[in-house]
Amino acid sequence: MDMMDKLRILADSAKYDAACTSSGVDRGGRAGMLGSAVGCGICHSFAADGRCISLLKVLMTNSCVFDCQYCVNRCSNDIPRATFTPEELACLTMEFYRRNYIEGLFLSSGVLKNPDYAMERMCRVLELLRHTYHFNGYIHAKAIPGCSPELVDKLGLLCDRMSVNIELPSEKSLTQLAPDKKKDSILKPMRAVRDRISQNKQDLAVYRHAPAFAPGGQSTQMIIGATPETDYQIMRLSAGLYKNYGLKRVFYSAYIPVGTHALLPKDQPPPLLREHRLYQTDWLLRFYGFQVEELLDEVHPSLDPLLDPKCNWALNHLDQFPVEINRADKETLLRVPGIGLKSAQRILQARRAGSLGFDDLKKIGVVLKRAVYFIVCRGRMYDGTRMTQSFIYQNLTADVRRHPGDLPLFPAVRQLSWQDLPDLRPGREDTIKCLTGQL
Amino acid sequence: MPDGPAVVLLYDDTFEGLLSAVFQSYSFHPAPETVESGSLCQQKLGCRYVEAIPSEEQAERVIAGIRKTMGWAAYEKVWTAFQSAFEDKGDAVYQYIRIGMRVGRGIHQKITDPRVMRVDKICALVGREAGMFRQFIRFSKRAGGVYYAPISPEHQVLPMLMPHFCSRFSIQPFMIHDKTHNQAGIWDAKDWYITSAEGLLPPEAAEDDRAYQRMWKSFYDTIAIRERINPVCRRNHMPKKYWKDLTEMQWKNEDPYQESRIPLPSELSAQMVKGLSQGGISQSPGLGSLERMIGEE
Ligand code: SF4
Numbered sequence: 001m002d003m004m005d006k007l008r009i010l011a012d013s014a015k016y017d018a019a020c021t022s023s024g025v026d027r028g029g030r031a032g033m034l035g036s037a038v039g040c041g042i043c044h045s046f047a048a049d050g051r052c053i054s055l056l057k058v059l060m061t062n063s064c065v066f067d068c069q070y071c072v073n074r075c076s077n078d079i080p081r082a083t084f085t086p087e088e089l090a091c092l093t094m095e096f097y098r099r100n101y102i103e104g105l106f107l108s109s110g111v112l113k114n115p116d117y118a119m120e121r122m123c124r125v126l127e128l129l130r131h132t133y134h135f136n137g138y139i140h141a142k143a144i145p146g147c148s149p150e151l152v153d154k155l156g157l158l159c160d161r162m163s164v165n166i167e168l169p170s171e172k173s174l175t176q177l178a179p180d181k182k183k184d185s186i187l188k189p190m191r192a193v194r195d196r197i198s199q200n201k202q203d204l205a206v207y208r209h210a211p212a213f214a215p216g217g218q219s220t221q222m223i224i225g226a227t228p229e230t231d232y233q234i235m236r237l238s239a240g241l242y243k244n245y246g247l248k249r250v251f252y253s254a255y256i257p258v259g260t261h262a263l264l265p266k267d268q269p270p271p272l273l274r275e276h277r278l279y280q281t282d283w284l285l286r287f288y289g290f291q292v293e294e295l296l297d298e299v300h301p302s303l304d305p306l307l308d309p310k311c312n313w314a315l316n317h318l319d320q321f322p323v324e325i326n327r328a329d330k331e332t333l334l335r336v337p338g339i340g341l342k343s344a345q346r347i348l349q350a351r352r353a354g355s356l357g358f359d360d361l362k363k364i365g366v367v368l369k370r371a372v373y374f375i376v377c378r379g380r381m382y383d384g385t386r387m388t389q390s391f392i393y394q395n396l397t398a399d400v401r402r403h404p405g406d407l408p409l410f411p412a413v414r415q416l417s418w419q420d421l422p423d424l425r426p427g428r429e430d431t432i433k434c435l436t437g438q439l
Numbered sequence: 440m441p442d443g444p445a446v447v448l449l450y451d452d453t454f455e456g457l458l459s460a461v462f463q464s465y466s467f468h469p470a471p472e473t474v475e476s477g478s479l480c481q482q483k484l485g486c487r488y489v490e491a492i493p494s495e496e497q498a499e500r501v502i503a504g505i506r507k508t509m510g511w512a513a514y515e516k517v518w519t520a521f522q523s524a525f526e527d528k529g530d531a532v533y534q535y536i537r538i539g540m541r542v543g544r545g546i547h548q549k550i551t552d553p554r555v556m557r558v559d560k561i562c563a564l565v566g567r568e569a570g571m572f573r574q575f576i577r578f579s580k581r582a583g584g585v586y587y588a589p590i591s592p593e594h595q596v597l598p599m600l601m602p603h604f605c606s607r608f609s610i611q612p613f614m615i616h617d618k619t620h621n622q623a624g625i626w627d628a629k630d631w632y633i634t635s636a637e638g639l640l641p642p643e644a645a646e647d648d649r650a651y652q653r654m655w656k657s658f659y660d661t662i663a664i665r666e667r668i669n670p671v672c673r674r675n676h677m678p679k680k681y682w683k684d685l686t687e688m689q690w691k692n693e694d695p696y697q698e699s700r701i702p703l704p705s706e707l708s709a710q711m712v713k714g715l716s717q718g719g720i721s722q723s724p725g726l727g728s729l730e731r732m733i734g735e736e
Contacts, residue, residue: 007654011661029606036607043676044574045687047663050672057662095651098586098611099578100604101686137607256666270666346550353548360551 009082013062013073018251022054022103022138024216025160035137042103055106056096064110066180069261070226073110090128104138115147126158146185152192161216164189169234173227193218194245217248225271226255230301235281235292252278277303288334306397311337321374326355338371444487449477451493454521457529458498460491461536474533479526509539509546520561522595531557569599577686581642586613597624601631652686659687
């Protein structure tokens with residue numbers, strides 16, 4: 001089998017992994033080495049599905065002794081198999097990197113023979129890259145559940161970011177669909193990575209030249225829509241992962257029907273809009289100071305398909321609005337729909353030079369279309385707006401409601417769930433954003 | 440000279456010349472209306488046109504003045520704006536410096552002032568384009584081991600690209616060929632410089648280069664998830680004007696390999712693949728490339 005065929009098979013097997021970011025490490029070029037890393041990451045291309053291609057995302061091998069039902073590479077699936085030798089993969093990475101095709105390598109692997117054996121081969125690739133080819137670019141490596149802690153340690157010293165995939169958002173689903181994986185075999189390496197990272201931080205504080213352990217942090221991924229967990233359960237899990245495991249990112253991946261197991265959905269389009277809403281919620285937790293319980297709870301466990309989670313929250317907390325743009329503090333500004341991290345910063349900056357009106361906000365980059373219902377400038381509301389739930393709701397969802405009349409209107413919509421709206425498509429704005437990509 | 444016709448200062452299209460014009464503008468009362476490029480300016484009646492005399496010393500004094508009064512960031516903006524292709528960039532820079540010299544560092548808070556917004560906008564566009572090329576430049580390996588990349592930017596982004604790529608490819612000599620401005624940025628693994636690309640003939644492609652280009656193209660086509668095809672999103676992140684020089688967007692239909700690679704491995708069974716490779720892989724059914732499946736965008 002030639003390299004071209006191997007590459008096709010192993011990229012095809014790796015494509016369902018959502019993470020392709022190269023962020024979190026800022027590292028200039030080094031003498032005698034090839035490569036650098038940029039803190040915010042660089043996307044080098046965008047595939048036909050609109051997702052960013054930053055790293056060469058391949059599997060070391062797609063031969064796997066495990067039988068996870070949601071995965072194309074499960075041993076019971078009849079697909080062509082291939083395996084890179086460490087030399088082949090290291091060389092390919094370098095050649096791609098030299099041509100500015102990629103930021104680096106995203107390496108994971110099927111379980112060839114057993115977890116430790118597969119991990120050792122991954123380490124070999126990384127050693128070749130780092131020590132033989134003097135590669136100084138970005139490497140993301142995915143540890144294999146059930147591998148020994150020494151190998152986690154070894155891998156972490158060679159790569160920039162490490163991940164262990166949670167795969168499914170609950171233990172029950174995991175037991176049903178991934179017979180070879182135990183909750184513990186996933187969480188153990190995650191804990192090991194967390195502890196090593198925090199220990200490494202102390203080492204670095206004492207001794208600047210201590211070798212860095214996964215300086216880009218740890219991330220994970222879970223599959224959305226393959227199993228019955230609610231958005232509330234999923235976001236609670238994410239919040240826990242951020243808090244207790246110090247994760248940099250949790251990725252959500254809409255399930256593409258590749259399995260045949262009776263419990264898995266079949267012939268159903270991937271829940272892209274739901275995935276998008278989960279990313280938006282994830283963003284609110286990490287950067288906007290929201291708690292999961294403010295956005296979702298037992299009674300309202302699903303995110304609203306029609307409204308982004310921040311608008312939805314604001315609509316249900318009208319008592320906290322309107323906000324005076326010229327006086328509100330940053331935390332309050334961040335909670336206004338249509339005001340993002342950048343525009344909040346710019347408002348603070350600009351109002352030092354004089355008080356701001358609606359025109360100024362527009363210039364600053366505030367999305368007035370969403371913000372006007374929730375703000376006042378110099379004590380005045382925008383002409384023609386009314387602060388009632390139904391008025392705001394009608395206006396905010398005007399361009400999403402393709403077929404008005406078909407959909408139940410406010411306030412019943414708060415209880416809508418994904419099952420009620422099987423073929424709702426994302427609105428234009430949501431389509432072009434496609435959060436999985438760059439961020 | 441009170442109440443004479445409005446004065447327009449002309450500069451000689453160089454950065455030094457523009458800054459000298461700004462310097463000389465202070466000797467006019469009232470201040471000149473605008474600063475324009477001498478080569479592009481169409482003279483109108485009712486204005487008095489004065490050619491500014493380029494002076495290294497005056498330019499340096501303006502630079503020092505900007506840094507001291509308005510701060511480093513302001514100087515960087517002035518420089519970046521000058522790299523843009525906008526014909527009225529001279530005026531933009533002139534107005535910006537004039538108010539900046541009056542308000543000092545407060546200029547960075549005046550983000551809703553039209554004169555500041557104009558320079559910010561220009562800088563954002565130039566910066567955005569430089570960012571795009573950091574992503575989308577594709578090198579090909581040439582005979583002798585030099586890596587070569589052609590680009591066609593709107594603005595002069597080479598000076599912004601070179602430091603990034605020199606740091607990254609420190610041990611790899613390369614050349615970025617700006618076809619729009621007919622310039623080449625060259626890194627010889629020790630120093631970098633920008634020179635005219637007049638008569639530049641890039642060396643022949645290296646022997647193995649085509650193979651890697653094809654592998655990259657093949658990787659690119661494979662990594663997309665068919666169930667998620669989203670042309671709008673792709674075009675948004677990767678505007679069509681960059682496709683021309685993107686390796687992965689070439690040979691859409693004419694590459695024979697395209698025809699053969701259509702069914703993705705995961706859509707085939709191991710058994711089928713064996714059959715295919717025995718019969719020669721190029722015999723497999725031509726289902727049309729992924730691109731065609733999506734339809735012409
Ligand atoms: S171990 Fe990984 S590659 Fe193997 S079947 Fe499970 S998810 Fe797929």
